Amino acid sequence: MNAPRLSHTAALILKAISLGYCYGLDVMEITGLPSGTVYPALRRLERDEFVESKWEPEEQATSKQRPARRYYEVTREGKAAALAATQRYPLLAHLVPEKRS
Amino acid sequence: MSQTPAPTLPPFDRKLLAVVERLVPLAEREEWSRAWQAELWHMHHRRGLHHRSALITMADFSIGLTRDALWLRTESWRRTFTGTAVLCIAFLFGLIIIASLVALAPTAGWRTLSSSLGEQCLRYIVVSPLVIFVAFASASSRHIEQGSSNRGRFWLKQQAFFSAKVIQVLVLAFVLSLDTCQPLHNAFPATADFFRIYFFVLFALFGLRWAIHDQEQRCKHCLHSLATPARVGRPSHNLLEWNGTELNCMRGHGLLSIPEMETSWCQSSRWIAIDACRLRVDEDRYLEIG
Numbered sequence: 001m002n003a004p005r006l007s008h009t010a011a012l013i014l015k016a017i018s019l020g021y022c023y024g025l026d027v028m029e030i031t032g033l034p035s036g037t038v039y040p041a042l043r044r045l046e047r048d049e050f051v052e053s054k055w056e057p058e059e060q061a062t063s064k065q066r067p068a069r070r071y072y073e074v075t076r077e078g079k080a081a082a083l084a085a086t087q088r089y090p091l092l093a094h095l096v097p098e099k100r101s
Numbered sequence: 102m103s104q105t106p107a108p109t110l111p112p113f114d115r116k117l118l119a120v121v122e123r124l125v126p127l128a129e130r131e132e133w134s135r136a137w138q139a140e141l142w143h144m145h146h147r148r149g150l151h152h153r154s155a156l157i158t159m160a161d162f163s164i165g166l167t168r169d170a171l172w173l174r175t176e177s178w179r180r181t182f183t184g185t186a187v188l189c190i191a192f193l194f195g196l197i198i199i200a201s202l203v204a205l206a207p208t209a210g211w212r213t214l215s216s217s218l219g220e221q222c223l224r225y226i227v228v229s230p231l232v233i234f235v236a237f238a239s240a241s242s243r244h245i246e247q248g249s250s251n252r253g254r255f256w257l258k259q260q261a262f263f264s265a266k267v268i269q270v271l272v273l274a275f276v277l278s279l280d281t282c283q284p285l286h287n288a289f290p291a292t293a294d295f296f297r298i299y300f301f302v303l304f305a306l307f308g309l310r311w312a313i314h315d316q317e318q319r320c321k322h323c324l325h326s327l328a329t330p331a332r333v334g335r336p337s338h339n340l341l342e343w344n345g346t347e348l349n350c351m352r353g354h355g356l357l358s359i360p361e362m363e364t365s366w367c368q369s370s371r372w373i374a375i376d377a378c379r380l381r382v383d384e385d386r387y388l389e390i391g
Binding site: 047068 | 108136138139140142143144146147161162164165166167168169172173176
């Protein structure tokens with residue numbers, strides 16, 4: 001099967017999510033992309049089943065006194081796409097550092 | 102699971118969300134609003150954003166949430182209209198408008214163009230039925246077998262759609278033939294007139310072949326384009342068993358079986374409505390059990 005081809009922006013966002021930046025604001029900060037690019041790109045990635053989203057558990061958010069966030073996670077197809085994108089754009093691996101938990 | 106109450110946001114944010122959420126399809130509005138309330142709350146309570154001024158950040162987020170809402174709206178339209186008869190007709194109409202604007206531009210208005218074309222209209226009226234006849238005669242000789250119940254109920258809808266498509270294709274071919282020969286018309290009017298008819302026949306034949314093919318590959322109930330083509334059977338067993346392609350209606354009305362080659366026992370494509378499909382599956386199961 002051919003590896004799915006992503007734009008550089010989509011690949012950057014996918015790479016960021018795969019490295020642990022799992023919500024919109026976090027992705028925006030680490031990639032430096034504007035919100036008008038990040039959020040629609042996240043929707044497209046979710047539609048194409050490269051990422052899936054889920055709401056943070058309410059208890060967890062309430063205990064930290066903040067609203068629940070929508071978290072994104074890379075799927076198996078997304079991991080394959082991210083790998084293909086890293087081969088296609090080698091500099092991508094150096095653009096986003098791994099998230100320190 | 103209980104949901105936490107909506108976070109407290111500045112009045113501008115609340116107003117912005119209230120205005121922009123109208124762009125979001127109703128089914129997704131609540132979740133969109135919840136997601137953006139959370140994002141805006143986190144944006145306001147973020148320490149890492151001190152490099153930018155609050156105003157610039159807010160402007161950026163305003164663009165982001167608007168683009169997000171617009172994306173959801175266009176995606177909803179895409180899901181609703183992809184493959185529909187309405188989209189097909191609208192697309193052809195759009196092409197006619199664009200081609201007409203191209204034809205009108207060098208002739209300084211419709212009146213000049215129509216007066217120069219008035220005398221040629223008769224030719225086009227004579228040529229059109231001939232082109233339609235040739236297109237039908239040269240199209241695939243395979244017809245589609247349909248159940249008698251389908252014929253009565255959906256025949257009129259299918260014919261109305263097909264007629265609309267044929268008329269639009271002929272008009273488009275006419276306008277495109279004008280566009281193509283426009284540069285030649287000032288220098289060689291007689292040659293341009295000849296080529297206009299020639300190009301009209303050419304474009305109309307291509308267009309009508311497409312219209313016939315498109316009509317064959319649409320659901321006989323809802324007129325949606327059929328999708329997910331699947332090869333069924335083995336080509337090496339051509340004379341022993343059925344092999345060909347099956348296309349499905351995404352709304353589940355039925356499937357179209359197109360044989361790879363015509364045989365004496367399977368000469369035409371078959372439209373199998375969903376009830377007939379179930380019947381066939383039940384028959385197969387019965388035979389397997391038996």
